[in-house]
Amino acid sequence: MKNIFLFLTLLVLSVSAQAQQNQKTQDSTKTEKLDEVLVKAVRVDADSPITHSNLSKEALAKRNLGQDIPVLLNFLPSVVTTSDAGAGIGYTGIRVRGTDATRVNVTINGIPYNDPESQGTFWVNLGDFASSTESLQLQRGVGTSTNGSGAFGASLNLLTDATSAEASGEISNSFGSFGTRKHTVKLSTGLLNNHFEVSGRFSKIDSDGYIDRAFTDLKSYFLQGIYKDDNTLIKALTFGNAERTYQAWYGLTANELKEDRRQNPYTYENETDNYWQDHYQLHWNERFDNNWSTNLGLNYTKGKGYFEQYKPEESAADFANLIEEDSDVIVRRWLDNNFYVLNANVTYKQNAFEIISGLSYSSYDGDHFGEVIWGSDLQPNTEIRDRYYEGDATKNDFSIFSKATFKLAEKITGFVDLQGRFVSYKTNDLNSDRVEFVTDANFSFFNPKVGLTYKHCDFNSFYASYARANREPNRDDFEAGVTENETLNDIELGWRYNSNKVSVNTNLYYMFYQNQLVLTGQLDDVGSPIRATSGKSYRLGLEVDANIQFSKMLNTSTNVAISSNKNKDFSSEINGELVDLGNTNISFSPELVIGNAINYMPAERLQLSLLSKFVGEQYMGNTDNEASILERYFINDFNINYEIKPRKLFKSIVLSGLVNNIFNKKYVSNGYFGSYDYEDTSSPSGITTGYYAGYYPQATTNFLVGATFKF
Template sequence: MKSTFLILSSKSSNNFFRKFSFNLQNKVGKTKNSFLFITLGVLSISASAQNNQKVQDSTKTEKLDEVLVNAVRVNANSPITHSNLTKEEISKRNLGQDIPVLMNFLPSVVTTSDAGAGVGYTSIRVRGTDGTRVNVTINGIPYNDPESQGSFWVNLGDFASSTESLQLQRGVGSSTNGSGAFGASLNLLTDAFSEEASGEISNSFGSYNTRKHTVKLSTGLLNNHFEISGRFSKIYSDGYVDRAFTDLKSYFLQGIYKDDNTLIKALTFGNAERTYQAWFGLTADQLKENRRQNPYTYDNETDNYWQDHYQLHWNERLGNNWSTTLGLNYTKGKGYFEQYKTDEAAANFNNLIEDNSDVIVRRWLDNNFYVVNANLTYKKNALEIISGVSYNTYSGDHFGEVIWGSNLAPNTNIRDRYYDGDATKNDFSLFSKATFKLAEKVTGFVDLQGRFVTYKTDGINSDLVNFVTDANFSFFNPKVGLTFKQNDVSSFYASYARANREPNRDDFKAGVTENETLNDVELGWRYHNNKIMLNSNLYYMFYQNQLVLTGQLDDVGSPIRETSGASYRLGLELDAAIQFCKAFNVSSNLALSSNKNKNFNTSINGEVVNLGNTNISFSPEIVIGNALNFYPAERLQLSLLSKFVGEQYMGNIDNEESKLDSYFVNDFNFNYELKPNKIFKSIVLSGLVNNIFNKKYVSNGYFGSFDFSDSSSATGTTTGYFTGFYPQATTNFLLGATLKF
């Protein structure tokens, strides 16, 4: 076996790369092949430099499950800024709220919820960048919607209960699959196999009629090779905002085969969601009048969506130092949201109604998403090389139906479509990344990626305008870094990464056709001993053609973006954990940043004005997280969790009306585990009191402008502004019990 695969000694490695490159050229074209040939050639030099080191069976020291995400994750000594959360850490607050809320206390993270209680439509921002720019993968499979590039956590009900671990990489991070990471990448690993048969029943209840019911079962390893496991969950909440209910039904099923060198995982998971719309927000006056009111009054102003995922993963060890991973995925999504509109013009609905008619419409999405990932890993001592390819293809139909009208046009039938369009997107990427020793205390990191995207649309859009796009993008995304290990407890790192990203569907609709480019420089210091963990880093992210949120929303509540030209984000992040004694520890993080558009132009009062440097929207200059953890008795944990988010602008023109005030919120969390002698292996009692000091705060909103004629103005035009706000819940609680057997 070794004679077959240990081919990285100069001559044989060069022959291998030439043959591999030649074969690939015939399949993916000259441009893509040239990139791969150069990449693998560079990494073969690193491999050859390590050839004389002692051979050891390094792949066998890793858990087979973790190999599934090796291609997108980084290790503790990598020159990539990152944070990890384990299953144990996630479970302490997993009482029904969405994954972004469970990540709220990670560095530079800001979360928000449309319904105000952390259930349903929630979102996450990292370093001021919105969720469409956070690359999300599940077992290495892209999760972001290919068209909008967003991640809809409402379609992953109770997914935290099936998550083994997650890693959040801030900045560009390591090469990953799917939409380019433009502020962060988040990868989730689903449940590992269990050696022993087990069962779990979990129930929680709380404010706003929030409740979660979960059942998990595992056969354990049968005949030392097979395991079948599953989870079924239901989450419901009325929401903090009036009638902003969320109803989620989800499942997770997994079959595993394993032996010493093989892991095969076949899994399927899915979710059916129904949520009442709450994205309209409140004006400042409405916020003062009643912060829980909802402007929508139609009983069925709801979002309804079904999504099912099917994944197959095969990891194989090939000898002492090689392993391969193959991942396949199919995702089916379909759903609609329903809207009631009054006094509408016939032209707005393709003349299916009469003028001044009331109408109820459903706007549909029907999509299919296929993914193939393949990775090859070589590990020997301090050398690790991972090379891989990923291909995904997406097709989606967008159409709208009239399901009722007070005055339908003649010859109109219920469910006639007033618009209909389709889209296809293909995304092919290939990468090679290597970690290798340059000197006794210095480790190098090289990561080269090529990404090739095509996007096509045809048909009529929801505004009844022809929407035809045929775009092609080719990106080269290099990343390099060094880690200097000063001693056993202290290390320094530096890295540079470049990322490119195509516009999303809404950007194309707005006339944006150019890609964005991000250059990310990171400098960090890590200090870890038995009592103290300290991570610190400086970053400078400078952009060309960055698409920043304008603050406005489109007619379905999605944020609108505009190109800001040159811009940057400069910041300092500190992340520390101190173990004062066995019974008490503290975990804290601090993020300070300056986020600026350079020479920003906008139209005010009918004239284009250069405002100079302005603040980038939704980018607070200070974010602090803190956890005080107290263990007064065995198996009892009490935690005070605090979050401070500084003031931020909802637009890019530094208008005072667009400013969101800073807020400081504190939560209390407890966990107590009982160990009964009979029936149950353990009983875990959990509680969470959110916002214990009853802070009335707003974490998100929207801002826009409009022009109107004004004879008193020198230009004859005056610009006015409007704002909307999403109030978050005041003091509320969740209590739960988990029975394990």
């Protein structure tokens, strides 16, 4: 595998070098901002044959009143978001093209953010991170080479605050429904002696949640020191978050939803999640001349925390006989982990030829353990905080890549991206069910990507690409007995049109899988979705997003995603028999998703926006059972921004308002579905299958208002 990778890398270099010889000098690394080099390895350019969307700091700021980043991305193509607490703060999630958050590869300054074991992204640990984000790019499909777990539906990369030449300060406060409050302070020294800058942010976010008692308490910080000159940029930064969140992952049954959609089945007053996470990053970008530049990135992440849970009438064996049989018990289940990352890459650019080669190595170690902190009937020798299970895990991930962009003809640009990825994962001792969990798995993946862009004229371009991705199972999959990797092949065909007043991006995709791990609809005992191998499956879709500038005062931004998402020859055990269901719909994959924004600017510094989102009907399971249907919904938000330019004290004052769900729609954006068997003498097999479903109601009409003072 390694020899094949090296051979193909050399082939890319030789073909690209030959294509380079006849090009005219157009650009070099000198024209790029050194800040942007941080994400050069994981981002793509506007003309790349990779389907993507960009969001700037200015676009994020218009609705950044406390809600999490997934909610701020809700109006991008093929994106569906949800919130456990219903208000968009705390435990929020994102799906892209029907794929869940474990398949969305997230990087911050090129550093992997997904949890190495669960592969999920916990935005609750990034409170108010949008306030420290310079820009972000969402790539749909396999995307380009990434660090960390392979992208299996989308890649989201974030670039943190860029260098600021001038000293500045910012105080931001917002308030809204459900006791929501956000307080942010930002400061920057500007460039001192034309070389040094120190900046920082401190934030506090609170929300009671739409769901009863589903409160969120977030405290976060971001600190950054920079040294720069014409050819060097060194960034040392740290950011972190402490969160306390009341659990709301249980959802509601259909009857509970009708009875009171804001109720919370949990009654124990401290049924909370408590977690602390701190990140430390060092980045060194060096530009040697107009052609060569390098980037070195180092990261250490410390995470530690627990969730507390009340359990009635438990089995003594489940708690290492620390309690008597049928005792009530309160437990804390802990995670204590360390994550180290090294990224290094080198870029050569001359004319229209560019090649980036690099490597990434990460090492993760995590302890899992549970404590008994109270019991109605403890064993005589039991001490408070005695552990009833403990285990550890280690994961090492090494990848090497080389990607090149080069001219094949006057109007045709080629793109080749080759990645080798090598993963080892080991676990020991017991899991939370007190079952021996010992794993020693190794994976070697080769992930090639190729594409062409044909630029017909300044306005029109067409692209085609093929990408292959492989992905290892996560911790829960291993616990369920899944040991084989998944494979995805992604074909994309696109057309881009860009003029002064109109831009249109259209792409057709076909993603076909082997051993795709689809969501079953069920949850485990901590609310995490359970996955199962579906064999062969595919996602076929058309995405269109368009921006039209009607006048200086009026513009619109619309995106439409139409898709068919199928398991092929799917089988399931129903009423005691294995039934061949043929092609079925993949869970949580709506066939139609539409986003729209109408922006009206009646004055120079005043913007009014109507934001609309339609998500079509979707199944919460893979058997096309009617009981698993999640109904379609159509919601509308209203956003207003007004900037004041005072003559004294402040550079500007920005007033913002956001009314979510202005038509008071009672909708559900997420849920769960499962089955169970019971004895039934009237059934031919003596067994009948029953079904259950749960739902996460989202907030009805609610508002947020804020003011930002910049000086």
